[in-house]
Amino acid sequence: MTDVGRMQAEVLAQSPPRPQVQVVPVRGLPIVAVVVAFVIAAIAGNWLWALVFCHVVGGALWTAIDLFVGLIVGPILGRLSIPARAEFTARFMPKMVLLMPTLVLMTLAAGFQLALREGNLLASSPNHVWLIVSFCVVGVMAVIALGVLEPANIAVLVEMRKQVPDGEVIGLLMKRFVYTAGITGLMQVATLIIMTRVATQ
Amino acid sequence: MSDLASVTGAPAAAGRRLPPVAGLGIGSLALVVIGGILLASYVPRRPPLAVPGTLAAVSGALLLAGVFLLSRLEQFAWPRFFVVFRWALLAYVISAGMIGFAFVRDHTRGAPLALVLVMLVIFALDVPLIIAFTVARYSSPPYSAD
Numbered sequence: 609m610t611d612v613g614r615m616q617a618e619v620l621a622q623s624p625p626r627p628q629v630q631v632v633p634v635r636g637l638p639i640v641a642v643v644v645a646f647v648i649a650a651i652a653g654n655w656l657w658a659l660v661f662c663h664v665v666g667g668a669l670w671t672a673i674d675l676f677v678g679l680i681v682g683p684i685l686g687r688l689s690i691p692a693r694a695e696f697t698a699r700f701m702p703k704m705v706l707l708m709p710t711l712v713l714m715t716l717a718a719g720f721q722l723a724l725r726e727g728n729l730l731a732s733s734p735n736h737v738w739l740i741v742s743f744c745v746v747g748v749m750a751v752i753a754l755g756v757l758e759p760a761n762i763a764v765l766v767e768m769r770k771q772v773p774d775g776e777v778i779g780l781l782m783k784r785f786v787y788t789a790g791i792t793g794l795m796q797v798a799t800l801i802i803m804t805r806v807a808t809q
Numbered sequence: 810m811s812d813l814a815s816v817t818g819a820p821a822a823a824g825r826r827l828p829p830v831a832g833l834g835i836g837s838l839a840l841v842v843i844g845g846i847l848l849a850s851y852v853p854r855r856p857p858l859a860v861p862g863t864l865a866a867v868s869g870a871l872l873l874a875g876v877f878l879l880s881r882l883e884q885f886a887w888p889r890f891f892v893v894f895r896w897a898l899l900a901y902v903i904s905a906g907m908i909g910f911a912f913v914r915d916h917t918r919g920a921p922l923a924l925v926l927v928m929l930v931i932f933a934l935d936v937p938l939i940i941a942f943t944v945a946r947y948s949s950p951p952y953s954a955d
Contacts, residue, residue, distance in 0.1 A: 632896070651911055721914075
């Protein structure tokens with residue numbers, strides 16, 4: 609074996625095996641189905657406890673994960689070594705593909721029904737203006753998340769499934785993912801202010 | 810070549826000019842979201858429909874413009890586009906269905922409900938289009954197909 613060949617073999621032996629990337633973790637789908645069915649039942653029954661549960665638990669997880677990923681994980685990810693970054697991405701992103709849309713759906717659907725049930729959407733309610741502001745904040749987040757963040761997330765996963773992933777493409781899309789996660793994380797701070805305001809009026 | 814590319818050994822992804830399908834989709838999505846906020850802000854009253862209707866019409870036009878530009882592409886990873894589009898469409902039809910269900914459940918009827926449904930159809934087409942285009946563009950020449 610030549611020196612170059614021996615070095616290549618050593619590098620391959622030392623590098624961790626590429627994790628199998630699954631774009632949508634199929635095992636998580638039944639859990640998503642249960643959550644969606646629960647939200648539908650809560651709305652259909654106008655069931656106060658279930659609506660509050662879905663809205664508060666979904667909202668708390670959505671906000672916390674957004675802030676944690678955007679402000680803590682993102683900057684750390686940017687400083688990791690390339691193989692570590694690739695391995696983390698392969699294991700982390702598929703979970704986000706299922707988790708975040710489910711939390712968003714749970715929070716918004718239950719929240720809207722709850723606002724209606726409690727009369728907070730009425731123009732005469734002191735919370736009306738705050739809710740409209742929160743719609744606007746959520747609207748901006750929705751456009752960023754659905755138009756930029758999620759497509760980048762899925763494109764990274766598809767790229768990583770290729771036999772020879774293009775690192776430049778992954779780097780470009782991950783940068784987009786981290787920046788937009790940071791922006792939505794900061795917008796979550798506005799949501800926290802609005803929601804605590806609504807709850808204490 | 811970026812540090813990531815140098816490690817994976819993949820060729821540098823030279824830029825390829827593609828029509829602004831994702832940009833048009835995001836614009837369309839933004840208009841539908843604004844229209845939705847306007848409608849939702851009037852619940853449970855009957856909302857005025859002129860502004861949300863105009864927003865929905867412009868949004869639909871942007872979506873159609875994106876689809877038209879996309880349909881003219883020749884060197885494009887169409888199989889990958891359709892696989893991603895199909896699954897994303899399924900997910901967002903469920904999502905849009907839930908939003909529609911909430912409006913029906915809350916006794917939205919007549920023209921406001923029709924407008925909401927039109928907006929939801931645009932929403933359910935916009936997001937899969939953006940996702941599938943973003944994925945397929947990096948699987949199209951000069952990018953590696955697989």
